[in-house]
Amino acid sequence: MDDCIFCKIANKEIPSKIVYEDDKVVAFNDIDPKAPVHVLIIPKEHIPSPNHINSGNSTVSAHIASIIPKLAKQFDIYDSGYRVVVNCGKDGGQTVGHLHYHLLGGRNLDWPPG
Ligand code: AMP
Ligand code: ZN
Numbered sequence: 001m002d003d004c005i006f007c008k009i010a011n012k013e014i015p016s017k018i019v020y021e022d023d024k025v026v027a028f029n030d031i032d033p034k035a036p037v038h039v040l041i042i043p044k045e046h047i048p049s050p051n052h053i054n055s056g057n058s059t060v061s062a063h064i065a066s067i068i069p070k071l072a073k074q075f076d077i078y079d080s081g082y083r084v085v086v087n088c089g090k091d092g093g094q095t096v097g098h099l100h101y102h103l104l105g106g107r108n109l110d111w112p113p114g
Helices: 005-010 059-074
Strands: 018-021 025-029 037-043 082-085 101-105
Touching: 005 025, 005 037, 018 059, 025 059, 037 059, 059 101
Parallel strands: none
Antiparallel strands: 018 025, 025 037, 037 101, 082 101
16 A cells, blocks of 8 residues: 555655564554553554454464564563554544554553553
């Protein structure tokens, strides 16, 4: 997608602090962190939102699920705990139209979220 900021990050057209990358996904630090650890994990493929996960593209979600504990170890939040958030649409608070998984940790996180 030409005008998608996260596609541009995945393609290295705009800078980001990449903390993990493979052929299917990129993970980078959130530009406006809500916790001491705030990493965004995205598929390189442009999937607009959780509404667009289907049987044809869902393997990347399983792949991301397998990367999360590795990132948790990398950021030393594996034992202390963390939260994974995927926002969808207006009421879900999604502001970027490219599927992304927030990995948050490093402090005690409020629950329930606002
Ligand atoms: P959401 O509200 O779930 O769509 O989350 C979008 C997230 O992307 C927010 O936490 C933003 O701070 C983050 N974000 C927006 N632009 C960038 C960027 N250029 N680099 C890193 N994170 C970004
Ligand atoms: Zn995109």
